[in-house]
Amino acid sequence: MLERHSALDACRIAGDFGVSDASQPALLLSERPLGNLLQIAGWADFEESCRPIVNDFGFQNFGDYRSVQGFDTAECFAIAPDKILIRHKDDEAYDRLCSTIDPYKLAIVDLSHARCVISIAGEASEALMARLAGIDISLAAFPVGDFVQTGIHHVGVLIKRDETNVFEIIIPFTWAASIWDYLCTCALGFGYRVEGDQK
């Protein structure tokens, strides 16, 4: 099996960058594995048709359009009234679903190679996010476990908050290197560390 190539391989250089007077940089930037990403879409009876699938992944429901339904091995994002994303670690799931879903009711797309995941952690993570996206990133408006679909530097992304000071940005593969470069520029003033290979 060939090794999977990341859009960030060439630009994600480990080290400390920018100005920081603290021994621990205010920001840690890293790439995280996406795993598998499925989009399931449907029509009028979407929820009813899709419920068995989400239940199989261990979810009770889709969640709302801001809350990630998730646990260790899978996450579910309700991205539109008739569309969800499921991020998971089951390598066989896509083929299995393709052969079992009712195509009159559901459509499934594999997006496992279509996105990259960047993690932003550290005490300045909220300040950096405020420089990247036009969304209220305060903990009150964007609590841990929430996600939002928005834009960074004109590119559509999905941002989720894993911890108070930890965010993940899910970015289209072909834009990822450019967005990484942009957020590094924005992070320079805080000082940041790029972690080694985390994929």
Added chain:
Amino acid sequence: MAGSRIATGGRIDRSVKLTLSFDGRKLSAHPGDTLASALMADGQLVVARGFKYHRPRGIYSAGVEEPNALVQLHTGAKSEPNARATTVEAIDGLSATGQNAWPNVRFDFGAMNQLFGPFLFAGFYYKTFIGPFRGTSFWMFCEKFIRKAAGMGRATKLADPDTYEKVNGFCDVLVIGGGPAGISAALAAGRSGAKVMLVEQDMALGGSLLSAPLVDQQEAWLEGALNELQNMNNVQILTRSTVFGAYDQDVYGVVERIGDHGQVPVLSGQRYWQIRTKQAVMATGAIERPLVFGGNDKPGVMLAGAARTYVNRYGVRPGRNIVVATNNDSAYSSALDLARAGAKVTLLDARLNVPDSLLKPLDAAGIKTFQGYGVIAAKGRKQVSAAIISATDENGVATGNAETVSCDIIAISGGWSPVVHLWSQRQQKPIYNESKACFIPEEGRLETMKCAGSAIAVGDLELTISQGFLQGTAAALDAGIKGEFGELPPSPTTPFADDWAREIHPVWLFTKANGKTHGKAFIDLQHDVLHTDIALAHREGYVSVEHLKRYTTTGMATDQGKLSNMNALAGMAELQKKTIPQVGTTTFRPPFTPVTIGAIVGHGHGRHFQPTRKSPIHDWHETNGAAMNEAGAWMRPRYYPIGKELLNDAYVREAAHVRKSVGMVDVSTLGKIAVQGPDASEFLNRIYVNGWKTLQVGRIRYGIMLREDGLVMDDGATARIAEFDYFMTTTTANAAKVLASCEHLLQTAWKDLRVHVTSITDQWAAIAVAGPNSRDLLIASIQDVDLSSEALPNNHFTHAKIDGIAVRIHRMSYSGELAFEVYIPSGFGKKVWESLIKFGEKFNVQPYGTEAMGALRIEKGHVAGPELDGRTTLNDFGMDRFASRKKPFIGSVLRNRSLLVDASRPTLVGLEFDGSSGTLPGALIFEASGPTVGHGEGWVSSTTYSPALGKNIALAFLKNGPARMGDTMRAVDFVGGTSLSAKIVSHHFFDPEGERQNA
């Protein structure tokens, strides 16, 4: 020398000495000073020159409204023009120079312009320089000199070394202005638990209190309020931050100056905030209005409130012998404070009845007062040496004998103008308040913007504080916050003469008995607009205030009506015999104060000017020396030079190699859309001109889609992956447009169709393998898949594995050669590319770039972006037969408009050029012999040198193209200056029967 530092007082830190320079001359200052206060303390009266007449100018104000003291800051790359000295904080080492003067502001040769003063009236340039000669060349010649002679600072052309950043801010209540009203509004909202942002343009909070003497009670109030605010976690205070724009949806633009005042460490020089708020409280205060009289621009004439600020805030006395002229109460406190600072003060009040409560304190301080008096003129050559005063009537016309009063400063107050700019920017017209003689916002007009304090001329300090608190409370409640607001903070005793709107007498112009001013009287000091220019505009028929503004240029540049507006309106009203509200006011637009372009740009320049898109195979191309170029947002390999090979040699070699053996090109940039659902084939049937219902699973079909207006939008191939699952490809350029169009149709016109469209461009890398050896290369790379022509004919696809990676192989050709497109999950795209290079070694496979790809498709006569340019029809390509007559589709009706089916429309043809040169896209086609005028008979869309044909060829659109086959025409490139003969041929230059691709 007029100004001097007084021994004590002020809000400056006298324990620290700073050294500044102006025009090379050293100045001493203290933290808390501005460049203006340092200049004034040093006794420098002339700090600038007028825009047009180059008359000497001095410091006029103490804030953002400063019209005169614009300076050039710093040198070299950090040089910044038009900085207002009144807002530039004193920092050690700051260097500034005067501008718009040569050799310097103290002695300026440009002052000769005054000799031509009578001719430099409003509209002078246009009246004089446009018209004497036909055309605009004379004006354009003169313009260069005029712009040199008049103007302001010069922007550097060096790269800006400063960094800027953009930040998004969100709050429940945005309080604009950190004066007493703003502070108490923030206090109320903050106590309720609302998320509050308090934004103040000054370096310190306090607003008008900073201009008042250090009175214990006021200081205690300010300190207490600020302490409480600073201890609230829900309140964010931004000082040195200007709300410069108010926009729809309650978005406000703010520039925070971080590095401009020498603070370290700094993240960036300036920070541009985009603040979204639920409610805003506009506590922006008011700006003092000038009085207009002869010589009112001379150094030494300044606003009375500013004179008070210099005394009380900066410990600088503007002069020793001061005449204060006013039409309202506020100047009385200025006069008193100036006298206490040791100046000899004379006060003239245009009003006849002034209460004892105002007069007695002045009398006690030894100030001589005149009621019913005004300044008719300022005297002095380079600076004020005396004021000519006279008793005046209620309109400011002299009624008595003129008297000359020796003085070095004339401090004036014509009332105050509430700062309603942000209100106006929200598309609201302020209303005129007759009793307060000013425009104010109309309460309740904007549900999400409250106004507080002097911004609505509320009254004295006590009222300002209480009204600000109430507005802060209302804003928090309207933002949905239901917390406790606490008690109204006790207000300090109302200061002396604090209510400027009380009994104001709205006289604005002082003239001699004959109604004429005593010399030049300026309405707009920044643009040198005279009182007489307003009259001229009136005589020339300008009746709209908006036209008056543009004709005379009053209220433009950094002034933006702050000082000049009301007096210009009053002048116009008087001339038109109307009231001020009947004349109306101009519309204020962002920015309130100038904003550095760098702050708006932020990081969005250089490589971040726009985001860049990179193919999953991009890193291989870079590593292997590809010459990259931009293709829309994408970076694509243009060619792969060998050694020192240049573009023309490289692409010809690459294209020839594809025809001879095999080449690989990265086509990951193709738009890819998953079209899924039970109605997917019906959907495709509607958006493409050709039919789709019969396409079998495993097959591919080429399609063309039109816009609703019948012109061609895009083309591409679509594969049927499963019964309800299609894999659509689009051109690289139109991918987003096609997806948006599909989504739009599904969400609006065709909501009944059960179809989803999803961009999968990022999911798939794609490699085109083309050339006679392409099949052999792929066979060597995969296992157990039959790629023979029988098993996989054109427009079919199959699944395979390359080095263990599952891929899909489409049999289709863009180059005209036997070719395949290999679709690979993006994460494996680079690896599969490398595998194919490895397996292809024995076939001498070579990568080729977009230039060779273009050459191959032009040889084949395939259309691409240059032909699908939004102006062409199916018929123009000779593809009309492709459109179904059995079904409707997008554009099927409007494509039959007479203009689009006109037989003489330019249609696609090929051009073969004689000789070794070709033309460029955009060249126009003319008859071989005949005039080269107009737009010709057609245009060239794509050109290349064809290695297969050994000549330069082109695709072109030519009127009556099919009838002109074999004719010789001329292709004229007006940009490159070439005219070449070309033979009209079929656009299918190479292998027209398609034998090679069907092999």
